[in-house]
Amino acid sequence: MLGCWVPMHLCIDNQIHTFAGIQLRAECNEKMQELKKKYGQDYEQPTAVPMLTGAYNLPSKKVIHIVGPIVYGELTKELEKELADCYEKTLDMCLENGLKSVAFCCISTGEFRFPKERAAEIAIDTTKKWVLEHPLAMDRIIFNVFKDEDKKYYEKMI
Secondary structure (H helix, E strand, O other): OOOOOOOOOOOHHHHHHHHHOHHHHHHHHHHHHHHHHHHOOOOOOOEOOOEEEEOOOOOOOEEEEOEOOOOOOOOOHHHHHHHHHHHHHHHHHHHHOOOOEEEEOOOOOOOOOOOHHHHHHHHHHHHHHHHHHOOOOOOEEEEOOOOHHHHHHHHHHO
């Protein structure tokens, strides 16, 4: 939740925090410190639990941060469910906060090693299901892909 701190690293986390400005890192740090006071100093944000912050220098109202599942070995049904929960809970947070548009990055497909094609399937299927259950909730849902490989999967499935 505190953003990538590797200088010039090209991960999406670093890109978001860099272009939003130092205010985003400061707000994330403040929120995490509050959670550590509440739950203990070892607290880390759980997978698929969203956190809402300001967007600062980004062209949006808010940023919804979410920790995606980390694939250490083989992909499991539990990891697939956790990824689906990331998309569903983010959309739920949009609904709860009156946000009518959202842009998703490819959650967990970089440093967290979730297979890209399966992640795209889960993202699209989960989002379609959510929209069918909440047909008037969102005006726009964007899948903001980071690499050409991701773009290929999303274009094939949408």
